[in-house]
Amino acid sequence: MHTAKERLLTTLGVRPVAIWGARMTGIGFRRLATQNGINAVAFIDSDPCLNGKEIGGLSIYAPAQLPLLRKQHPGLLVVIAVSIKEDEIVELLQRGGLTPADYLRYSEYCQSFYTIDVVGSCNLKCPSCVHSLDTTGIPKGLMSIEDFQAVTAKMMTDIGLVSHICLYSWGEPFLHPKLDQIIEHVHRIGVATAVSTNLSVISSDQIEKVVKAAPEYLKISLSGYYPDAYNSTHAGGDVNLVKSNLYKLRHFINKHKAPIFVEVNYHLYNNNAGPDLKKMQDLCAELGFSLATVYANVTPVERLIDYCEGKRDPVITELSKLLLVNIDQGLEVTRAYRHLPCRFLTNQININWDRTIPLCCVCFYRGDTILSQDYLKDSLDVILKNKENHRLCARCRKHGIPPYLLGVNQKGWEAIAKDYERTHHRH
Ligand code: SF4
């Protein structure tokens, strides 16, 4: 029987490949392609902030440039390498006249993309996030290096085709004193890695150690340039510390010649889309970092279900005053995508710091949403079986929460946000 990797390499053959998805999944695929002599000729990504940029010497093109790429590279195969938004891309490709012979879904070969939440807590309390709520019943801690090695060893055996691992879910990975060793271990097993951080961390030494370990993708989430805006939505963080750390990051990257793709993930609210955004864009341009905007939403699934079922928490009431796209609008603008499979469920396996396996990366509380008490003890089949027909999924899907959290139909979100700004500027 052929392994998933053998099947993938056979399908790719000698065709030129365009990788659709220039973030972690695409970067991981690129690493695999390089290791196996695959002819990757371009990245494609629909996020305008990435167009014209390069990752590891490979240019990122807009979807509108695909016909030109196909002309330049006869037989071009589009590899859809994203972890959750693949259905929207397939629709787009089909509308452009491509047939299944012209593209492949990388997820069909990998089976699952893995996230290991190496830290079980965060130093901030953003109102949009579960850490603003009472989470005292949830165990907190750090994954040990020994556990990390055992977990990744099982993962490689379970799947056989792992090209990247994300080292974050609900936790702040920079709080792990051995994050550098964790990243180095991922590289030793031939896999790329992604880290997401609020970068509101005091230790320069930790930043330098992580830079030296060189995760392929480093995301910095923030929500403003000046303290007024930032503090209202990244509660407990210090944006001046973050900004000084952005400078340090550039300094350490240069010092160690570290090949890290750095992206600032700018959460858009109605109080930070003007001068704050402009200043942060300028800072990122100066430092050579990418900046992507994303409309802030609300997590986790359990809180959204409560909201949809009429239970309002005071944090949401306050936060709603700052959202450019409120929860109801977000649920409505993604309504047309409710029939699609939930890719948080089908494409991902998340492993908590204590080796438990949650149903998905957007639910938080424990109980029957823990599919396995110990990833090392349960087979992948058992874990996948426990995902089936889950009670929480039925409630979540009933309210249309998966496409809202996936953030599909970004054009629709943009129209609502523009409308908000128009209306509020009139007064
Ligand atoms: S959104 Fe990120 S930085 Fe903010 S509390 Fe949650 S995990 Fe921490």
Ligand code: SF4
């Ligand atoms: S349906 Fe909801 S609860 Fe179930 S996996 Fe998807 S996002 Fe998570």
